Amino acid sequence: MPPIASLPRLSRILVLVPWVITHADEATVDEVCRRFGISEDQLLDDLSLLVVCGLPPFSPGDMIEAWVDEGRVVINVADYLDRPLRMSRWEALGLLAAGRALAAMPALAEAQALDSALAKLAEAIAPDEADAAETLAERVAIELQPASPEILGILRDAIETLQRIRIEYYSFGRDELTEREIDPLLVFGTGPWYVIADDHKSGERRTFRVDRIRSAVPAGVTFERPAGFDPSLEADRPLYRPSAGDTSVVLELAPAAAWVAELTPHDEAKPIKGGWMRLTLRASHTAWLVRLLLQLGDQIRVVEPETLTAEVRELATAALARYKD
Amino acid sequence: MDKTERQINLIGLLMSSERPVLGTRIRDALYADATSAESFKRMFERDKDDLRALGIRIEIEPIGAWDEGYAIHRDEVTLPSLDLTPAEHAALMLASQAWGEGTLGPVSPRIAGMKLSAAGGADLPSPWILPHVDLRSPQLAALFDAILRRKRVTFRYRSSGAAAPEDRTVEPHALRFRSAWYLSGLDVGRGEQRLFKLDRIEGAARIAAGAKPDFERAPPAPVAWPADAEADVQARVAFTPQIAFLVEQRAGAHRDTGRGRKRADGRVDVIVPVPDAERFVRWVLGFGGDAEVIEPVSLREKTIERLRAAAERV
Numbered sequence: 187m188p189p190i191a192s193l194p195r196l197s198r199i200l201v202l203v204p205w206v207i208t209h210a211d212e213a214t215v216d217e218v219c220r221r222f223g224i225s226e227d228q229l230l231d232d233l234s235l236l237v238v239c240g241l242p243p244f245s246p247g248d249m250i251e252a253w254v255d256e257g258r259v260v261i262n263v264a265d266y267l268d269r270p271l272r273m274s275r276w277e278a279l280g281l282l283a284a285g286r287a288l289a290a291m292p293a294l295a296e297a298q299a300l301d302s303a304l305a306k307l308a309e310a311i312a313p314d315e316a317d318a319a320e321t322l323a324e325r326v327a328i329e330l331q332p333a334s335p336e337i338l339g340i341l342r343d344a345i346e347t348l349q350r351i352r353i354e355y356y357s358f359g360r361d362e363l364t365e366r367e368i369d370p371l372l373v374f375g376t377g378p379w380y381v382i383a384d385d386h387k388s389g390e391r392r393t394f395r396v397d398r399i400r401s402a403v404p405a406g407v408t409f410e411r412p413a414g415f416d417p418s419l420e421a422d423r424p425l426y427r428p429s430a431g432d433t434s435v436v437l438e439l440a441p442a443a444a445w446v447a448e449l450t451p452h453d454e455a456k457p458i459k460g461g462w463m464r465l466t467l468r469a470s471h472t473a474w475l476v477r478l479l480l481q482l483g484d485q486i487r488v489v490e491p492e493t494l495t496a497e498v499r500e501l502a503t504a505a506l507a508r509y510k511d
Numbered sequence: 512m513d514k515t516e517r518q519i520n521l522i523g524l525l526m527s528s529e530r531p532v533l534g535t536r537i538r539d540a541l542y543a544d545a546t547s548a549e550s551f552k553r554m555f556e557r558d559k560d561d562l563r564a565l566g567i568r569i570e571i572e573p574i575g576a577w578d579e580g581y582a583i584h585r586d587e588v589t590l591p592s593l594d595l596t597p598a599e600h601a602a603l604m605l606a607s608q609a610w611g612e613g614t615l616g617p618v619s620p621r622i623a624g625m626k627l628s629a630a631g632g633a634d635l636p637s638p639w640i641l642p643h644v645d646l647r648s649p650q651l652a653a654l655f656d657a658i659l660r661r662k663r664v665t666f667r668y669r670s671s672g673a674a675a676p677e678d679r680t681v682e683p684h685a686l687r688f689r690s691a692w693y694l695s696g697l698d699v700g701r702g703e704q705r706l707f708k709l710d711r712i713e714g715a716a717r718i719a720a721g722a723k724p725d726f727e728r729a730p731p732a733p734v735a736w737p738a739d740a741e742a743d744v745q746a747r748v749a750f751t752p753q754i755a756f757l758v759e760q761r762a763g764a765h766r767d768t769g770r771g772r773k774r775a776d777g778r779v780d781v782i783v784p785v786p787d788a789e790r791f792v793r794w795v796l797g798f799g800g801d802a803e804v805i806e807p808v809s810l811r812e813k814t815i816e817r818l819r820a821a822a823e824r825v
Contacts, residue, residue: 196515197565201622205629221625239519241527242540266526267519269589270626271566277623279655280646283688284609285602287642294640296602303599310590310627321659325685325731328644334760345639356753361799363753374641376690400756417608417641441673448691448710461675480821481796495824502821505800509815 287328359471436489531580661724685731
């Protein structure tokens with residue numbers, strides 16, 4: 187479970203207490219801190235708050251008991267705090283939307299269980315939020331991009347059974363088809379889909395787009411799951427991670443090309459004359475930029491690097507050669 | 512007494528009591544700090560608001576014929592047992608992890624998973640797949656609220672290709688996520704069903720004043736995605752093998768098996784629907800020398816024209 191960032195103290199306590207009570211075996215100080223995104227000091231503060239709470243007349247038997255015993259959190263409380271609160275519409279929306287999106291995935295064994303679970307979820311919502319739940323079921327839709335069920339199936343097997351696979355991968359940034367062995371760890375996204383893997387070609391952990399995997403076969407070797415790999419943290423990581431050798435790029439976009447700014451991670455987007463926009467970004471490879479320039483024609487201008495313009499001319503000339511017959 | 516301490520005690524007092532609790536008893540037990548009846552009332556009201564925001568309603572109910580007291584109904588405010596099978600529980604836990612750091616409304620939806628987990632049941636082993644729906648759009652909560660209450664919304668919208676944003680007033684019908692969030696609804700100024708990309712809304716969406724709905728409930732109209740437009744034209748494009756597999760994944764595209772052969776140079780022909788000529792040419796140009804439009808001739812000519820312009824670019 188991912189930690190919940192900066193949950194207000196009372197909400198945290200109201201979910202932390204029942205969790206500790208129902209998970210007595212797992213509730214170590216470390217685990218509780220990780221799940222609820224708090225420091226050990228904060229946890230100890232919460233526990234010392236709990237022990238001064240109780241029921242009037244606040245005689246010793248009326249108080250909540252909470253302590254740490256050999257690294258474990260122990261909480262004894264009268265039954266009023268032992269169940270979590272109902273879900274708010276926002277929480278239920280999150281779960282419903284993601285659940286429905288998942289249920290539609292190919293290669294997902296959980297799909298059936300999800301369908302029946304989502305039906306039961308309606309019960310979890312507060313009665314005066316029932317309208318909201320119905321509305322969101324009817325009026326909020328998540329669509330996932332399709333991905334090849336065959337490739338997804340191979341990735342799933344490989345991740346679950348820790349099998350190294352050999353893939354043919356089209357690198358968009360460099361415009362080349364590569365062959366490499368990877369240890370896949372997690373598929374994430376909503377379409378496009380990505381797979382995070384330890385890549386033996388580069389020796390680094392890399393993110394690959396599932397639709398750019400042309401083929402995948404088991405390499406006949408197993409791998410060990412890297413220690414400390416936390417799926418939810420990985421999926422939150424930005425797709426593009428700048429590095430020192432990156433090229434600094436400045437582009438100017440016509441209003442009709444404004445979508446480029448929406449799709450491309452950038453450092454700065456500034457409006458300039460005539461409704462145009464100046465976009466500053468860094469790129470590890472420039473092959474994709476050259477193709478982008480070719481696509482957009484006079485809707486885009488290069489400020490830097492100057493070499494890009496020459497590269498566009500070269501690419502266009504090479505492409506034109508195809509048409510000479 | 513510290514505020515959080517007092518609020519926990521208030522929850523305890525009202526949840527564990529079988530009958531409504533008199534205000535005076537609440538004051539004596541928990542609000543000894545209050546120096547006057549007025550200040551007790553103020554503190555108590557604030558606590559009630561705080562708890563209501565978390566979903567804990569404090570009800571006012573009669574005690575006997577003359578008095579009134581306060582109550583929290585435990586079964587109404589706490590999560591009931593959902594009778595989930597282990598497989599269902601695991602499936603919901605998987606769904607609950609599907610969120611980025613964003614928040615939707617006042618609370619992160621990830622807490623739904625925490626609540627499920629806190630109600631008992633095992634956690635799920637590390638998942639192989641995480642759908643990652645972005646909830647960071649600041650507009651989501653307001654627009655959902657407007658859909659729910661059937662209120663018109665007004666926002667500044669920069670439509671694709673427009674130099675300047677314009678104000679739009681919309682009867683919001685549905686929210687859809689397809690790589691990005693979209694609002695579908697009736698554009699009141701234009702009298703048409705439209706689709707708005709949330710990323711293109713500038714500033715905050717303003718909800719019309721008043722509690723009364725502004726429009727009738729209607730089933731959400733089917734949304735015509737721009738890319739789904741009917742295509743009368745089909746193009747034949749020759750691709751190098753390193754690209755062909757990518758293109759074949761595109762909706763409506765298929766390898767030309769009619770001819771059943773590769774070209775002598777190893778390239779393969781793919782038939783691609785063309786809903787819009789300009790978009791198509793741009794899409795093909797994105798493949799550089801890996802794509803050649805074979806037919807129709809009009810699209811081939813258009814592509815060549817653009818390549819010539821680019822080859823002379825300064």
